[in-house]
Amino acid sequence: MPPASSPGLLDRQRAARFSTDERAARVRFRRAMALMVMTLVLPGSAQxxxxxRRIGRIALRVWAVLVVGFLLTVVVSLVWHQVAFKMAVNPSLLGLLRIGLMLGAIAWAALFVDAWRIGQPLTLAMNHRRAAVGVNGFLCLSVAGSLLFGAHIVGVQRDFMLSMFSNGAATGAHDGRYNVLLIGGDSGAGRWGLRPDSMTVASIDADTGRTVLISLPRNMSNFPFVKGSVMRKQFPHGFDVDYLNGVSTWAGDHTDLFPHSKNPGIDATIMGIEGITGLKINYWAMVNLEGFKDLVDAVGGVTLNVRAPIPVGGLGDDVTGYIQPGVRKLDGHDTLWFARARDGSDDYSRMARQKCVMNAMLQQISPQVAVTHFEQIAKASSAMISTDIPASEVPRFMSLALKAKSQKVATLSLVPPMINTADPDIPLIKKKVTQAIDRAEGTAPKPAAPHKKAGSGDGVVTGGSVGSLSSGYAANQADDLDNAC
Known part of the structure; x- marks a missing residue:
């Protein structure tokens, strides 16, 4: 008869077995967690x-190709920005990328689930099993969710490109510059762009991006249209039936004269602006001023130097308040009124303030802001802008915009006291336009005795702009718009 075991020995044996089982459970748990971490770092390595192993090899090879491709794309994009821009605006490539991200999200999630299976969750202790399920679910949802969100953003960009830009043919630079007509118009049923609120030609150096903003007052009259145009035949001695901002209305009432035009009002306006300035317009962009405030809100506001109280309201309605003086970060609503307010001032003061807003937007919207607020910007821009710029030209203008951020923006406004808007001196206007462009390109020396900056001597401020109607406004005539604002 075998000797009976003592109670103390049985307790020690049970404790040893428990300790061994516990260590084995911890090993299984660490193994299960390691498989999930491996799937996060190197998809397919757990398999x-x-x-x-076949699935593991395929997943690792795909992952390696994607990583190498991504790194090469980053390096090439840093050296040649045009490559990144072209990829970002190509609808076909964006569509493929979107599908790829969606498939990647599904495949990666499947690898996480398989890694959880390989970790044999049923052999784990209950607390370890719950922890493994929680970690796997968190990693699976985080990775797949991130990829699906990326697919959503890519889809937004693709839709933005398809809805915003045309498929028309690109035009080359004229005398080394791209001239883009920027038109501000009020929104509303049946009145989109009916009477432009503002008209500015952005003349952009095709190599350096150096920009000159040339603004035309909406109340200019008795001006010629460019030679050979339809409007020139109708008004050989100048447009004397309305103001410049009424050209689009006249063309809209005589569409039979523009049988091949999709936008007779804009085309007729361009004929007038080319006749006035002597510049050949490449493209146009019409901005819905009411939608503009959504864009400002999308980028988090714009910082402007408010030099005098700016009325909120007016333009036929009651003034409801004022934007107080100071360097202020304005939201979309106040930025719009800063640019549009005319109560207590005049059109030319407003033109000066509009240039300050354009300059602030150019200088303050960084690539980081554009990326972090991309979806809001795309949504606001789609509702705000109509343009004939072809999608193929977007990378070029994005590159030029980045170059322009580091340079001074010059400005020229064809307004009193330099120009009599009721009877404009067209040769003088063309001379001033040429001089402004030559100074911006550095091919014309500055005058030995430059004119006093508008408003710099008397400190007069009317409607928020330095200067006055009689002396001119600083932001309307400046080689450095940033300082003038």
């Missing part, structure tokens, strides 16, 4: 070491 390669403990599961279906």
């Amino acid at each position: 390669l070491v403990a599961g279906n």
